[in-house]
Amino acid sequence: MKKECVTMLLAGGAGKRLGLLTKNLAKPAVPFGGRYRIIDFTLSNCLNSRMYTVGVLTQYSPLELHKHIGVGKPWDLDRMEDGLTILSPFTVNDGGSWYLGTADAITKNIHFIERYDPEYLMVLSGDHIYHMDYDKLLRYHKEKNADVTISALEVPWEDTSRFGILNTSEDLKINQFEEKPIHPKNNLASMGIYIFNWNILKKYLEADARDSVTNHDFGQDILPAMIMDNRSLYAYRFDGYWKDVGTIQSYWEAHMDLLEESLSLSSPNNNWKIYSHDSNFAPQLINQQATIRHSLVNNGCIISGSLDHSVLFENVQVADGAVIEQSILLPGVRVGENVILKRVIVQENVTIPSNTRIIAESTSEPIVLSNENLESIS
Amino acid sequence: METMMGLINLEHEHDFLNELTYFRCGAATPFAGRYRLIDFTLSNMTKSNISEIAIFTKNKYRSLMDHLGSGADWELNKRHGGLFILPPQWHDPSDVSKGDLRHFCNNWDYFERSKSNYVLISGSQFISNMNYQELFEAHLESEADITLLTTDYVQLPEHDTSLKVEVDENGKVKAITNDTKNPHVFSGIYVIRKSLLYALMEECIANYKNHFFLDGITSNLSRLNIHSFSYKGYSAVVNSIDSYYQQNLALLEPDNYQRLFSEGGRVYTKIGNQAPTKYNGSAEVSQSLIATGGVINGEVENSILFRGVKVGKRVKIKNSIILQHCKIEDGAHLENVILDKDVTITEDQLLKGAKEQPFIIAKNRTI
Numbered sequence: 001m002k003k004e005c006v007t008m009l010l011a012g013g014a015g016k017r018l019g020l021l022t023k024n025l026a027k028p029a030v031p032f033g034g035r036y037r038i039i040d041f042t043l044s045n046c047l048n049s050r051m052y053t054v055g056v057l058t059q060y061s062p063l064e065l066h067k068h069i070g071v072g073k074p075w076d077l078d079r080m081e082d083g084l085t086i087l088s089p090f091t092v093n094d095g096g097s098w099y100l101g102t103a104d105a106i107t108k109n110i111h112f113i114e115r116y117d118p119e120y121l122m123v124l125s126g127d128h129i130y131h132m133d134y135d136k137l138l139r140y141h142k143e144k145n146a147d148v149t150i151s152a153l154e155v156p157w158e159d160t161s162r163f164g165i166l167n168t169s170e171d172l173k174i175n176q177f178e179e180k181p182i183h184p185k186n187n188l189a190s191m192g193i194y195i196f197n198w199n200i201l202k203k204y205l206e207a208d209a210r211d212s213v214t215n216h217d218f219g220q221d222i223l224p225a226m227i228m229d230n231r232s233l234y235a236y237r238f239d240g241y242w243k244d245v246g247t248i249q250s251y252w253e254a255h256m257d258l259l260e261e262s263l264s265l266s267s268p269n270n271n272w273k274i275y276s277h278d279s280n281f282a283p284q285l286i287n288q289q290a291t292i293r294h295s296l297v298n299n300g301c302i303i304s305g306s307l308d309h310s311v312l313f314e315n316v317q318v319a320d321g322a323v324i325e326q327s328i329l330l331p332g333v334r335v336g337e338n339v340i341l342k343r344v345i346v347q348e349n350v351t352i353p354s355n356t357r358i359i360a361e362s363t364s365e366p367i368v369l370s371n372e373n374l375e376s377i378s
Numbered sequence: 379m380e381t382m383m384g385l386i387n388l389e390h391e392h393d394f395l396n397e398l399t400y401f402r403c404g405a406a407t408p409f410a411g412r413y414r415l416i417d418f419t420l421s422n423m424t425k426s427n428i429s430e431i432a433i434f435t436k437n438k439y440r441s442l443m444d445h446l447g448s449g450a451d452w453e454l455n456k457r458h459g460g461l462f463i464l465p466p467q468w469h470d471p472s473d474v475s476k477g478d479l480r481h482f483c484n485n486w487d488y489f490e491r492s493k494s495n496y497v498l499i500s501g502s503q504f505i506s507n508m509n510y511q512e513l514f515e516a517h518l519e520s521e522a523d524i525t526l527l528t529t530d531y532v533q534l535p536e537h538d539t540s541l542k543v544e545v546d547e548n549g550k551v552k553a554i555t556n557d558t559k560n561p562h563v564f565s566g567i568y569v570i571r572k573s574l575l576y577a578l579m580e581e582c583i584a585n586y587k588n589h590f591f592l593d594g595i596t597s598n599l600s601r602l603n604i605h606s607f608s609y610k611g612y613s614a615v616v617n618s619i620d621s622y623y624q625q626n627l628a629l630l631e632p633d634n635y636q637r638l639f640s641e642g643g644r645v646y647t648k649i650g651n652q653a654p655t656k657y658n659g660s661a662e663v664s665q666s667l668i669a670t671g672g673v674i675n676g677e678v679e680n681s682i683l684f685r686g687v688k689v690g691k692r693v694k695i696k697n698s699i700i701l702q703h704c705k706i707e708d709g710a711h712l713e714n715v716i717l718d719k720d721v722t723i724t725e726d727q728l729l730k731g732a733k734e735q736p737f738i739i740a741k742n743r744t745i
Contacts, residue, residue: 278650283670284668285667287632296656302635
């Protein structure tokens, strides 16, 4: 059956810079924001933008991720005709191989895309935190009569070397794509969200597959080749909140951002809900001695200690006299009496014994605490 | 292996909660921050491997049907069995049955179709988190006709209307009474063999009776072998405004909370997809049960906030139950108050009920 637009969600990344957080977990499956996993933001954007044909490309450590996504039920993507399909690397007649790059992952699934005979292909990555209406992006793409549209946002000039930078003319036509430039000419950064005219992209993917000296990557190979051929590439300006939680520092910062009273992403927004699994824990119980300021707390938590600038996932218990500051406590964490934590990310199901004191100085990276390093740190 | 089917019979439950049950039946009344009363019984049934559950509704069941939907949130949207909501809708002119017997008789084909030989019958007002398999095993072992689930209470006013059970040393029920001094309270939950249910139903209808339990079982006490099974875990009976208020607030005691929510596994309810609760800089919360989706800027003490409640700055909430999506604007003070859902309390309002008689505001009001 024909669909106008097929969405391919890249969720196979290892997220190596997240260290312990992605040791046994794909980056899109990393818990985020007190109740979600990172990929929930992208999947919820798909539902809220009425993008109902979604392929999720997985590769690295996919067990938790696959269990979380399932058939896509929390995002209403369990549909009769299209809906969500998990696309993992596979073997074929002549062998088969892992996905070698972002472009290769799409190339290997051309047979999936062609089932829907689409006009447009949207490529997303499953590791960013933002709310976005992809339908607006698609309409913009059609208005501009573009071959490719890349969603982009202005980043501070000092951060430009971390991003793919788009150099554009005034009408936002892209003349140059610079991956992590040292001397940037612009501060408009690619968000890794692309819409392609499928018939054009397909040609480039097929050419890329035949090429032996390529990284099979959109940013390094496909987009530069299209610019070289004078294709019409446009930038789409996005001006909401967007965060790449690629490092422990940025993961922690994104959580502190959520605690801002004014941030639209964290205000309960009924028009743009983020969906996820629910484990049916009871409401949180806040005991007599507790104090809670500038914090997010989920179901099943029992709090007796004090919380400031912290995010607590479900089923976390904080005992009397504990002081938790600027920390992130993942599901199932138990904090003993008089524990002091500052700038600590505690992984799932870690029990911190009473009177433990763990403080990360504000000049250093936040500490990630897991069952493996608990004894050596505390 | 013998199995049970489940039946939640709401026919004889009264709409006892004044403003809270103007537009919904008692079973659909919100309870404990994120649940409805019926969730506890329904979750217990699911956890007891009961895979087909019928609900006899009487009236005001729109909110109940909205809550239950297909039963997916209780894993009851199944190819085999699942959830059957049976509203009172029948037009057989020759039908002479009355009361809940009309439900049994008009829906008998539903019971007949099931492969289960036993039926577990319950109301919605007994709040517990338990597995009914133990009761079922005791029932099979004793070879009783009927086994009643009872529990012992220090008498509270809400137990006055519950039936009490007198038992001999073998666990056999000798009398079912209203004796307010008897602490063995009948929970309204019992197991009965399907064939006996049918026989008693026929007999009741033939005699123009209207209450299956009172006319079919209590009246036949002498010729039936009725046993009682005593439940020792946490439980509460909610059948009045007073018990609703007290039993909600009782869950603020950590011990009660742990016993209801931690011992028997999770209680299922309709998923609301709310964000975690946000506590801002001026929040002061103590001894409270808070559901998700809320934003708190004020003071909350000894209270329950349901999903999505917004608490403004300088607000004080004490000994109150605030149902979902209420908005308490800056400077408002609430004490001993129950707000039904979607109520807005405007700036600097003061509302105060008595501890024995909480002040209730019906849903959607702006005060």
